[in-house]
């Protein structure tokens with residue numbers, strides 16, 4: 001599903017975030033991306049979501065090299081990826097339900113169907129009853145879960161999450177990780193970037209540990 | 222996606238755009254006011270021209286010919302000539318003004334009574350006032366008539382005063398062109414005004430557009446509410462322009478009626494008619510749409526999430 005082939009990423013300020021990263025995540029797999037702060041976890045996820053382009057090397061998503069995807073096709077490409085962002089990226093002037101509904105609205109799903117699926121997604125992250133709240137009226141952990149609900153609501157075949165448990169207490173963090181595991185169990189390919197090593201110790205999934213802009217350690221699945 | 226869902230989505234976006242305008246009414250009203258004033262200017266010219274045309278349509282007598290006979294032609298001969306001219310197909314009426322009547326009228330109008338008394342003879346000839354038939358009431362028609370009348374024996378001189386009418390018509394034509402040109406320029410102005418407002422709207426909603434793009438929204442999807450916004454700005458500006466023109470028409474209607482009354486005319490000022498009003502609203506909405514389309518397409522493409 002995902003393949004990185006000697007990928008380099010140098011930002012315009014000259015900072016080299018990735019220096020020859022190679023790894024593979026097969027379809028239906030779950031993998032944790034770890035490493036110290038600044039190791040390049042977010043950078044890798046941004047390359048998968050085409051938010052950034054690699055300076056060198058190849059990123060292959062679902063059998064397609066991302067350098068063959070033109071700007072005009074990016075929206076279509078992103079619709080098959082559920083993305084959870086480190087800084088949530090919510091619309092602050094819209095209620096929670098609208099935020100979660102956004103991918104479905106973009107996909108042109110009928111309103112009745114949207115309401116049903118939004119409630120189901122909010123139920124999964126334990127936010128049923130918060131539909132009408134504005135994101136800023138929620139705690140950071142709750143906002144994070146709104147972001148997760150939005151990422152999964154359209155049932156994408158690939159889910160990438162950047163520090164999805166960063167602001168959650170241990171119980172809730174475990175609950176959210178189990179949620180990702182459940183998605184993985186029904187065939188969704190899942191990549192989670194996190195530095196919470198204790199949490200992922202409880203899951204048998206594969207780990208890709210970054211250091212110095214490279215893959216330092218890769219545990220077998 | 223079926224058609225109903227598509228229509229519903231558009232309706233929702235449209236309501237959303239209206240909601241945003243209602244949420245920040247001052248800026249939106251300013252934009253609409255600028256558009257309204259910009260559109261009102263050429264519209265006022267249009268109203269002026271429309272009324273000028275209506276007013277001059279009844280001015281056929283402006284093409285009247287004054288036929289001066291030779292001094293030796295007596296009243297009987299004058300009547301003969303009048304009958305002869307009256308028979309022509311391109312003549313509506315012929316009025317005889319005798320030398321005596323002309324002198325009396327002149328004495329009354331000029332105030333030179335005493336000076337005229339000093340004259341022994343009446344210096345004025347007998348005169349005919351010829352009004353051409355409607356079909357001949359053109360510069361060319363009256364010119365032909367003039368030549369024909371001038372050829373009749375005992376006719377001394379034929380005068381037409383069409384020059385000022387022609388000047389007036391030329392002036393109206395010029396104004397029509399000016400109105401078109403102003404409308405064109407101010408139309409471009411409206412596109413730019415809406416474009417600039419939409420640009421600011423987009424800058425204000427930058428994060429929102431980034432989020433839409435991150436979850437797979439196309440540029441077209443992000444653009445849609447701004448297009449409706451531009452449509453609203455244009456429509457609102459059009460309504461305001463009609464109100465302004467209506468107010469201006471009402472304000473000058475009474476003075477115009479009084480002026481017309483002084484000229485013995487029952488001319489009344491007419492405002493824009495219904496279909497023109499609808500056309501103005503449609504054109505204003507279209508300009509708003511075009512302005513927002515250009516600005517939104519350009520500025521939304523430039524926004525890339527990070």
Ligand SMILES: Nc1ncnc2c1ncn2[C@@H]1O[C@H](COP(=O)(O)OP(=O)(O)OP(=O)(O)O)[C@@H](O)[C@H]1O
Pocket residue numbers: 011012013015016017035036037038039040041042043044086195527
């Ligand atoms: N847009 C950017 N412009 C310049 N440098 C950047 C940019 N984004 C990231 N970097 C740099 O690239 C390096 C890797 O950043 P990245 O965000 O991928 O790390 P990370 O592993 O996600 O860290 P964290 O755990 O703190 O989120 C960092 O040194 C960062 O300063």
Ligand SMILES: [Mg+2]
Pocket residue numbers: 041042043086162
């Ligand atoms: Mg990060």
